[in-house]
Amino acid sequence: MSALRNRTAEPVPGFAEALERLRGEAAGSSGRALEQRNAAFERFQALGVPTPRVENWKYTNAASFANRPFALAPRGTVDPDLVIPHFAGGHKARRLILVNGRTVPQFSHLGGLPAGMTVRPLAQVLAETPELVDRTSVNDEPEHSFEALNRALVEDGAWISLEDGVALDEPLQVISILTEAESAFMAHPRHVIRLGRNAKLRLILTTVALGQAESLLNQVETVEIADGADLTIDRTLEQGQGRSAITRSRFVLGSRSRLQQTTASIGGSLIRHEMEARLRGTHSEAILNGLMMPQGTEHVDTLIRMHHEMPDCQSDQFYKTVADDRGRAVFAGKIFVHKDAQRTNSYQKNDSLLLSDDAEIDAKPELEIYADDVKCSHGATCGDLDPASLFYLRSRGMDEALARSMLTFAFTGEVLERIADESVDHIVRRMILSRLPGGERLAELG
Amino acid sequence: MLEIKDLQATIEGQDKQILNGLSLTVRPGEVHAIMGPNGSGKSTLAYVLSGRDGYEVTGGSATLDGEDLLELEPEERAAAGLFLAMQYPVEIPGVSNMYFLRQAMNSIRKARGEEEISAGAFMKLVKERAALLGVGGELLKRDVNRGFSGGEKKRNEILQMAMLQPRICILDETDSGLDIDALRTVADGVNAMRSPDRGFLIITHYQRLLDYIVPDHVHVLAKGRIQTSGDRSLALELEEKGYGGVLGAEFAEVAA
Ligand SMILES: Nc1ncnc2c1ncn2[C@@H]1O[C@H](COP(=O)(O)OP(=O)(O)OP(=O)(O)O)[C@@H](O)[C@H]1O
Ligand SMILES: [Mg+2]
Numbered sequence: 001m002s003a004l005r006n007r008t009a010e011p012v013p014g015f016a017e018a019l020e021r022l023r024g025e026a027a028g029s030s031g032r033a034l035e036q037r038n039a040a041f042e043r044f045q046a047l048g049v050p051t052p053r054v055e056n057w058k059y060t061n062a063a064s065f066a067n068r069p070f071a072l073a074p075r076g077t078v079d080p081d082l083v084i085p086h087f088a089g090g091h092k093a094r095r096l097i098l099v100n101g102r103t104v105p106q107f108s109h110l111g112g113l114p115a116g117m118t119v120r121p122l123a124q125v126l127a128e129t130p131e132l133v134d135r136t137s138v139n140d141e142p143e144h145s146f147e148a149l150n151r152a153l154v155e156d157g158a159w160i161s162l163e164d165g166v167a168l169d170e171p172l173q174v175i176s177i178l179t180e181a182e183s184a185f186m187a188h189p190r191h192v193i194r195l196g197r198n199a200k201l202r203l204i205l206t207t208v209a210l211g212q213a214e215s216l217l218n219q220v221e222t223v224e225i226a227d228g229a230d231l232t233i234d235r236t237l238e239q240g241q242g243r244s245a246i247t248r249s250r251f252v253l254g255s256r257s258r259l260q261q262t263t264a265s266i267g268g269s270l271i272r273h274e275m276e277a278r279l280r281g282t283h284s285e286a287i288l289n290g291l292m293m294p295q296g297t298e299h300v301d302t303l304i305r306m307h308h309e310m311p312d313c314q315s316d317q318f319y320k321t322v323a324d325d326r327g328r329a330v331f332a333g334k335i336f337v338h339k340d341a342q343r344t345n346s347y348q349k350n351d352s353l354l355l356s357d358d359a360e361i362d363a364k365p366e367l368e369i370y371a372d373d374v375k376c377s378h379g380a381t382c383g384d385l386d387p388a389s390l391f392y393l394r395s396r397g398m399d400e401a402l403a404r405s406m407l408t409f410a411f412t413g414e415v416l417e418r419i420a421d422e423s424v425d426h427i428v429r430r431m432i433l434s435r436l437p438g439g440e441r442l443a444e445l446g
Numbered sequence: 447m448l449e450i451k452d453l454q455a456t457i458e459g460q461d462k463q464i465l466n467g468l469s470l471t472v473r474p475g476e477v478h479a480i481m482g483p484n485g486s487g488k489s490t491l492a493y494v495l496s497g498r499d500g501y502e503v504t505g506g507s508a509t510l511d512g513e514d515l516l517e518l519e520p521e522e523r524a525a526a527g528l529f530l531a532m533q534y535p536v537e538i539p540g541v542s543n544m545y546f547l548r549q550a551m552n553s554i555r556k557a558r559g560e561e562e563i564s565a566g567a568f569m570k571l572v573k574e575r576a577a578l579l580g581v582g583g584e585l586l587k588r589d590v591n592r593g594f595s596g597g598e599k600k601r602n603e604i605l606q607m608a609m610l611q612p613r614i615c616i617l618d619e620t621d622s623g624l625d626i627d628a629l630r631t632v633a634d635g636v637n638a639m640r641s642p643d644r645g646f647l648i649i650t651h652y653q654r655l656l657d658y659i660v661p662d663h664v665h666v667l668a669k670g671r672i673q674t675s676g677d678r679s680l681a682l683e684l685e686e687k688g689y690g691g692v693l694g695a696e697f698a699e700v701a702a
Contacts, residue, residue: 398549
């Protein structure tokens with residue numbers, strides 16, 4: 001009894017009040033849909049908010065950011081001029097824009113989608129066919145409390161669906177804006193992404209916080225990639241002080257399908273990204289790359305569960321971390337090779353750079369293997385900038401700050417190279433340089 | 447212009463004196479060669495002069511045009527006009543050679559209060575100088591020294607030197623690793639830089655380099671100090687007799 005108490009904290013009343021406010025107001029908040037919300041909320045309350053005693057939350061204290069008096073996000077709009085700098089994917093890209101977790105159709109640009117491709121606000125789906133939002137096929141791993149909370153409080157999100165054989169030639173960008181606000185707010189968007197057989201999509205997921213506010217973004221994504229389908233995701237997360245974001249992504253891959261995601265989690269008081277990928281057909285491939293870069297007192301946490309369920313699949317996790325000041329990064333990656341998953345190739349690598357004595361990086365690689373014919377490897381390195389390299393640069397006239405910034409930037413290069421979209425690559429380089437001392441002098445490298 | 451007086455240095459945290467009262471003066475326009483057995487302190491001298499961490503200067507002084515070098519940060523020494531072509535150039539993954547050169551040039555210009563070089567002027571200059579030194583365009587695009595062969599690294603050092611136009615050039619075994627033709631090319635590059643207001647300190651084990659870059663003075667460094675000095679004939683004598691033959695039996699095949 002008390003053991004259980006210690007493991008979770010009782011949620012603050014704000015969440016129940018939020019549910020109350022949504023009732024009858026939000027899409028899918030009456031009748032059967034409301035029952036689903038209520039049931040989800042009960043699950044959330046039963047699960048509670050995890051404390052560091054819960055294994056997967058050892059390094060990230062959820063209660064410290066989740067149990068604050070957040071209210072539902074203010075309805076509001078933003079100056080389009082502030083959104084445009086975050087456009088990526090070229091002028092032909094389609095765009096869906098969310099402000100505080102709600103889609104804003106007038107900012108979005110979704111014209112000319114190929115037949116068989118649908119992009120709609122999730123709110124419409126919640127209102128019409130809420131059962132489609134809960135697809136059990138992607139819900140193997142037990143739901144955790146924030147996911148249940150999201151299901152209870154979801155108002156909107158992106159619904160992206162491609163039928164068999166459909167491909168969008170240009171990227172689709174989903175920009176999620178969090179506004180400035182006087183009082184603390186939260187948003188619980190949910191994205192449902194489905195690629196039919198042999199469908200192909202390049203997706204850009206951009207999350208940006210504008211101005212000052214205390215906010216909690218609690219996002220859930222369910223992603224189904226059917227046989228032969230190919231999904232590329234470039235994801236950036238740029239938040240500021242007082243901003244927390246927790247994202248849960250569940251990927252399911254069919255045979256001969258491919259997922260490649262590259263994530264740049266650059267700033268934010270607290271960022272946690274949980275990913276679960278299930279390779280459920282043969283000969284499929286999942287690649288998850290990422291860059292975490294906490295500074296100040298930021299905290300960035302990545303948790304990956306890579307499940308090889310079927311034979312002949314390949315996966316790769318490649319994360320780099322740069323922690324400065326009192327920043328803290330966590331990388332917990334686990335590879336599960338199920339007993340039927342013979343001839344699995346699975347790799348995981350996490351390289352870290354600790355730029356200050358007060359920064360901290362926790363890397364926790366894990367393997368759980370039940371098949372006998374597998375190739376798995378994991379490696380983690382952690383170090384400071386190489387003194388010989390620093391001296392080399394300085395002996396050529398570069399001052400210490402510039403030399404450090406140049407080497408730090410160079411360290412991130414291997415991840416940046418994996419960003420699929422060139423414009424995202426530029427944006428991420430700019431984001432990184434803006435955080436490095438003297439970065440403006442390195443700008444032309446970006 | 448480079449004035450080293452009674453320089454003494456140890457490896458930080460160790461008692462053993464590596465430089466043991468070394469004195470040497472390089473005047474503008476002069477080329478000095480330093481030869482000496484392995485481990486005698488040649489690279490240590492080069493590093494101490496350029497300001498690498500890990501050494502402790504326990505005595506003596508080193509000045510460049512009267513300015514105390516030992517007080518300066520490595521980048522300030524570079525801005526003052528000191529350049530070291532390293533015995534083991536460092537690989538810098540993720541930074542392109544071209545970009546590196548431009549940052550180096552502009553950093554030094556900035557420190558001297560000069561205008562930055564324009565992208566166009568830089569490109570023109572780097573292509574010209576690279577061609578002279580046999581550094582191909584492909585090497586310029588690659589990451590600094592990454593995967594370069596031993597000889598390519600050495601040429602790249604000299605290219606940097608040619609771009610930065612230092613006042614005093616220290617070359618630490620630039621010749622080792624170079625093939626016969628490259629030795630010639632690099633020597634020509636160095637000779638082209640010889641000028642009445644520039645000095646050279648050339649560390650080498652081999653007389654052959656000195657056939658191409660003819661030194662004004664040759665010094666033998668052993669046991670952390672200059673044991674003897676002479677003109678270019680000293681290098682020939684060393685080649686013939688060995689260190690023991692020139693310096694006396696106690697220097698024959700000793701670990702410095
Ligand atoms: N970091 C270090 N720790 C311990 N000993 C060192 C260190 N660096 C240099 N030494 C020692 O100092 C002495 C001088 O080394 P240095 O590299 O200056 O020799 P050198 O004359 O350049 O030799 P070579 O001709 O082989 O290049 C050597 O005995 C070397 O082992
Ligand atoms: Mg040496």
